[in-house]
Amino acid sequence: MAPILEARDISKQYGHVEALAGANFDVNAGEVVALIGDNGAGKSTLVRIMSGTEPASSGQLIFEGKQVHLTSPVDARKLGMETVFQDLALAPHLSPVQNMYLGREVMRTGPLGRLGFMDSRSMRKGSREAFEKLGATVRNLNGPVGAMSGGQRQGIAVARAAAWAQKVIFLDEPTAALGVVQTKNVLDLIRRVSAEGIGVVFISHSMPHVMDVADRIHVMWRGRRVATYRKEDTSMEQLVAAMTGAVTQEAS
Ligand SMILES: Nc1ncnc2c1ncn2[C@@H]1O[C@H](COP(=O)(O)OP(=O)(O)O)[C@@H](O)[C@H]1O
Numbered sequence: 001m002a003p004i005l006e007a008r009d010i011s012k013q014y015g016h017v018e019a020l021a022g023a024n025f026d027v028n029a030g031e032v033v034a035l036i037g038d039n040g041a042g043k044s045t046l047v048r049i050m051s052g053t054e055p056a057s058s059g060q061l062i063f064e065g066k067q068v069h070l071t072s073p074v075d076a077r078k079l080g081m082e083t084v085f086q087d088l089a090l091a092p093h094l095s096p097v098q099n100m101y102l103g104r105e106v107m108r109t110g111p112l113g114r115l116g117f118m119d120s121r122s123m124r125k126g127s128r129e130a131f132e133k134l135g136a137t138v139r140n141l142n143g144p145v146g147a148m149s150g151g152q153r154q155g156i157a158v159a160r161a162a163a164w165a166q167k168v169i170f171l172d173e174p175t176a177a178l179g180v181v182q183t184k185n186v187l188d189l190i191r192r193v194s195a196e197g198i199g200v201v202f203i204s205h206s207m208p209h210v211m212d213v214a215d216r217i218h219v220m221w222r223g224r225r226v227a228t229y230r231k232e233d234t235s236m237e238q239l240v241a242a243m244t245g246a247v248t249q250e251a252s
């Protein structure tokens, strides 16, 4: 089976900082890939590049077997890829409903897209359903999200991405601000989304969560993938060892 998305030999420099140094990545349809690694390993940078938010300094992105050049997150969305960024990127002055539909004027595919953009009742209904599916409590659908708690905002961001994703969803530490129940809801949502055939890329520092939902685990160290394991063939001890750079499956 060909990966739905592949990154080959991605490098990224910020001035003298080498955030990525020949990183590889691949995710299949319907698969959950956990991306783990110590702080600064390059996980978020790789996600920003694969979601069109930033250009790579070098390397290739291959989507459904064809090389793609993403110049903005809109390009990634057009391909059916949605992202929950580590720093969230909701518009703080807009409401949950407005955030849900932000930028969708150009996106006429997807389950919510068919509801029509001019109809605010449909938008409220679509938003409410997306939040309920996640078990996210959003009491005020019309108030600014900037006034909401970190957990509520994270719930909105995850629900929005899951509602629109058709092919791939990137979740960069999506449970960092969440309580126990909301975290369980996000892990359930990851399973549900992957069962629909979507490739899920899940970044987390929680080894129990990783071992719970991942099919495969990619370990990054100093800007590149150093090891890939199938969940059933590895252990937390092995993963932690790989995160310290003690394992090198892939030559640099
Ligand atoms: N916008 C940026 N400007 C300068 N350096 C950055 C920027 N983003 C990330 N870095 C650096 O790149 C490296 C990888 O960061 P990051 O991708 O955030 O790692 P991770 O998500 O694995 O913690 C770190 O050394 C970080 O300081």
Ligand SMILES: [Mg+2]
Pocket (backbone or CB within 6 Å): 043, 044, 045, 086
């Ligand atoms: Mg990060």
